[in-house]
Amino acid sequence: NRRQFLAAVALSGFASACGSGAMSDPAAFRTELRVPPLLVPKVDKDGTRRFALTMQRGRSEILPGKPVETWGFNGPHLGPTIRVARGDRVRMAVTNRLDEASTVHWHGMRLPAKMDGGPHQMIEPGGTWSPHWTIDQPAATSWYHPHPHGATAEHVYRGLAGMFIIDDPAETELPAKYGIDDVPLILQDKNLAEDGSPTGDPLDGTFGILGEHMLVNGTHAPFLNVRTERVRFRILNGSNARMYHLAFADRRAFHVVGGDAGLLPAPVQVEQVSLTPGERVEVVAAFTAGEQVLLRTLSGSDDIDEGDFDLLKIVAAPRLAASPRLPSRLAGAPAPIAVPPNARVRRFQLNGHDAINRKEMDLSRIDEVVPAGATEIWEIENTVYAHNFHIHEVAFQVLDVDGEKPPAYGSGHKDTVYVPPKSTVRLAVRFGRFTDPATPYMYHCHILRHEDSGMMGQFVIVEPGTENQVPRTIATDH
Ligand code: C2O
Numbered sequence: 048n049r050r051q052f053l054a055a056v057a058l059s060g061f062a063s064a065c066g067s068g069a070m071s072d073p074a075a076f077r078t079e080l081r082v083p084p085l086l087v088p089k090v091d092k093d094g095t096r097r098f099a100l101t102m103q104r105g106r107s108e109i110l111p112g113k114p115v116e117t118w119g120f121n122g123p124h125l126g127p128t129i130r131v132a133r134g135d136r137v138r139m140a141v142t143n144r145l146d147e148a149s150t151v152h153w154h155g156m157r158l159p160a161k162m163d164g165g166p167h168q169m170i171e172p173g174g175t176w177s178p179h180w181t182i183d184q185p186a187a188t189s190w191y192h193p194h195p196h197g198a199t200a201e202h203v204y205r206g207l208a209g210m211f212i213i214d215d216p217a218e219t220e221l222p223a224k225y226g227i228d229d230v231p232l233i234l235q236d237k238n239l240a241e242d243g244s245p246t247g248d249p250l251d252g253t254f255g256i257l258g259e260h261m262l263v264n265g266t267h268a269p270f271l272n273v274r275t276e277r278v279r280f281r282i283l284n285g286s287n288a289r290m291y292h293l294a295f296a297d298r299r300a301f302h303v304v305g306g307d308a309g310l311l312p313a314p315v316q317v318e319q320v321s322l323t324p325g326e327r328v329e330v331v332a333a334f335t336a337g338e339q340v341l342l343r344t345l346s347g348s349d350d351i352d353e354g355d356f357d358l359l360k361i362v363a364a365p366r367l368a369a370s371p372r373l374p375s376r377l378a379g380a381p382a383p384i385a386v387p388p389n390a391r392v393r394r395f396q397l398n399g400h401d402a403i404n405r406k407e408m409d410l411s412r413i414d415e416v417v418p419a420g421a422t423e424i425w426e427i428e429n430t431v432y433a434h435n436f437h438i439h440e441v442a443f444q445v446l447d448v449d450g451e452k453p454p455a456y457g458s459g460h461k462d463t464v465y466v467p468p469k470s471t472v473r474l475a476v477r478f479g480r481f482t483d484p485a486t487p488y489m490y491h492c493h494i495l496r497h498e499d500s501g502m503m504g505q506f507v508i509v510e511p512g513t514e515n516q517v518p519r520t521i522a523t524d525h
Pocket residue numbers: 152154192194325437439489491493
């Protein structure tokens with residue numbers, strides 16, 4: 048154990064716990080990882096589960112001993128984890144106790160457009176918004192965050208984000224004891240002033256914030272005590288712009304079991320996974336009694352992934368409880384999306400940092416009209432530097448990136464995908480059954496600075512055959 052620990056220290060190389068570029072010192076990871084509490088619903092007589100979220104300002108210590116203003120849901124920073132099962136009827140009460148209007152978007156959720164929480168569902172200060180829907184999608188790790196047009200970057204950077212876990216009775220035996228062997232990791236980077244408060248303009252420069260301080264669940268330089276042989280991590284890139292290339296310091300292998308929108312058909316063994324903003328990955332990692340190892344991000348060459356940083360120190364207890372064996376096939380994984388031979392192809396070109404197909408986002412313009420139930424090919428061409436692409440409401444699979452198949456771990460159902468500089472990504476997109484020709488869903492780059500400045504478009508899902516009758520302009524009160 049001691050040998051492994053020293054190996055981990057030696058391998059920590061130039062990674063740094065807090066952005067100074069100094070050698071990483073595992074001893075610096077001494078704040079226990081905060082695990083967002085599970086939000087307990089009230090259950091109505093008819094079984095509806097009611098969840099209450101309040102957006103509020105508060106004070107928290109990002110750096111120990113330095114309380115600063117942060118924003119959160121039901122607390123000073125980030126938000127509780129919502130956990131539901133397929134088939135549940137849910138009703139949210141989202142109250143805005145900020146001084147400005149905002150929204151809450153359920154990223155990854157399949158639901159009617161009016162419940163989506165995009166920029167058309169603004170909640171004024173003091174107001175409460177009560178969307179409701181039935182959970183009808185495979186097991187997945189989703190999340191929630193504000194989506195007010197032009198201010199998403201700021202609201203998320205201040206701390207508004209939370210996990211939204213969907214269980215499925217069909218799901219395989221994977222570790223599922225929340226906070227014990229099923230642990231959410233919300234990765235975010237910040238720039239911090241002397242007094243510990245987040246600084247920087249999230250709408251500045253080409254990408255907005257690329258922070259030098261790494262937070263996991265809002266915890267700076269955290270450690271996590273592990274008491275089981277295997278741990279499932281549900282990892283969310285909740286950063287404004289940063290891309291992570293995650294690996295353990297000793298480069299041990301681990302298994303990816305799920306992506307944004309569901310489990311993979313089988314675990315995929317990797318030594319490294321990449322995540323752009325908004326993407327999630329579920330992994331299962333194995334630990335040996337008594338060892339310590341750092342989880343880190345490695346720098347890349349795409350502007351949004353500069354710098355090696357250690358993120359989390361994992362400390363395995365001297366005795367570990369046995370974990371279920373990792374199944375070779377993952378029950379509950381969604382079936383592959385079949386593309387019909389006559390599938391419609393839509394092309395999207397990402398221009399600069401603020402436009403798609405040369406148009407900036409316009410809340411009153413419907414850009415695309417899609418018939419319900421369609422499976423289409425969406426082709427995303429990036430003419431410049433790093434972007435990604437997120438589509439509300441749907442699940443998609445990556446067909447290819449510049450003609451090449453995606454890595455196995457990225458080939459499952461997703462809702463957000465990296466679009467590397469000067470490349471083209473083709474997606475097989477399956478659209479749902481919900482129809483509301485007057486309320487659009489969004490598609491956009493999830494680098495929040497880009498989304499806020501207009502790299503976003505709107506689509507509606509309509510009754511097949513009515514595409515031409517749908518108004519292309521809608522009234523907006525914002
Ligand atoms: Cu994470 Cu349009 O959203």
